[in-house]
Amino acid sequence: MPRQSTPSKRVTIADVAREAGVSRSTVSFVLNKTPGQTIPETTRQRVIAAARKLSYQPSATARALRRGRSDIILFLMPNWSTGEAVAQAMDAISVALAEHGLTYLLHPRATSNRHLSDLWRSVTPALVITVDDLDDDDSAALDAAGIAHMTFGLGDDSRTPHSYQEMIGRIQAEHLIQTGHTRLGYATVPDTSLFTFAESRLRGVQQVCAGYGLPSPLALGAQPGTEAERSLRAWRSAEVTAVAAYNDEVALALLQAARASGVTVPEDLAVIGADDIAAAGLSCPPLTTVRIDPSAFVPALVSTIMAHLNRTPPENAPTIPDGELVLRDSTNVTKKRR
Incomplete structure (x- = not known):
């Protein structure tokens, strides 16, 4: 037995x-x-x-009763692909909140069959954070229970017009144009849950192209395999000489498709990614990318969380971290294009 x-x-x-x-x-x-x-x-x-x-x-329950509130910060996470950048950001937030005696709890919102009211009744959080607005019933239930709640846009340009998402696209486009490319493409992400972010980064590329009087980038999907190869052929037919990819994973799919299609990077097509994941420097050729420090957002976010808990104005205003161009061989051509 x-x-x-x-x-x-x-x-x-x-x-x-x-x-x-x-x-x-x-x-x-x-x-x-x-x-x-x-x-x-x-x-x-x-x-x-x-x-x-x-x-x-x-006992956590006894501690909550003694303090008059729970020490749990509940983040209802959308159905995002949790790549390296998201994981690093969440880890940095967890560490920062722990310094305030708070526990950061992630819960998938879209994939759970559990009703939200049941969740926070069992967890009894001090604060609920969402990316999308709560519906009226959930918001009223939280208010009635005395649980604070806030919406964190995380770079959604409908809330933060000068978001870092657009900045990433601008850095990509500036680099490609400065190296002589005048017809750009944009490789979007196949994950529909990330479309909002992809559109913001694309908007940054479009802004820079418009500023130089160049055509708007040709935006196509880049699902690994057949779609990426089909997009490569379309970009080549449209005389696109450089592609800005939504992130490094998408860019790596393009590099693989280029090898399968006999397209030489960067001589035939330059490719730039974003996020600077570990694999970016190990690809063939090594991938030029844009590096962002996820922890740069943490002080302002933690300040906003503490303000919600204490009902005081935030101490730190939201800031946009500087993006850093990481130059590698996937765009490093010495011959200027005309």
Whole structure:
């Protein structure tokens, strides 16, 4: 028969009190560092030693009741592809919030069958963060429960006109045009959940082309395989000599399609990506890209979160981090095009 494990009994404050030979209130005063209490140092050390011996962990529910709020920040994550850039950003946010004693909890919004009200009743977060606006019923339910909520656009230009998404596209286009290309293409992402971001980056490329009096970039899909190869043929027929890809993954699909189609990069077609993932420098040829530090957004976001919790104005205004061009061989041609 398979072995069954029985969950161990949770260590309580009463267990710590018995081990230390003191009252439960004394344990509470010591572990919670309650001000105004005179407790001998020897007693305090005995309580701490007992808690460590028993591996005591305070109840999250009790901690929330004591503080008057939960320490959980619940982010209802859209159905995004969690690539390196998103993962790095989420990790940086989690670390920053931990410094404020807060726990960052990600929950997939679009793929869950669980009703949102059931979720936050069980989790009891201090704050719910969404990318899309909540519907009226969910918003009213959160307000009634006393749970703060905020919408974080994460570069959606309908909310932040000068977003870093457009900036990435502008850096790509400026580089390609400065290296002599006058007819550009744009490789969009096959993931529909990222269309908003892809459109913003495309808009940045379009703005730069318009500023130079050049035609608008020819935007095509670049799904790895047949679609990417078909797009390559269309760009070549339209005399496109350089393509700005939505991100590095899309750019890498183009490099593979170019090899399969006999198109030489960068001599026949220059390709630039975005995000500077680890594989970008290992491709053949190595991929020129735009690097953004995801942690640059964190101070302003954490400031906004703390402002929502404390009902005070944010200390840090939103900022757009500088993008850095990482020049590699996929666009590095010495001969200027005319």
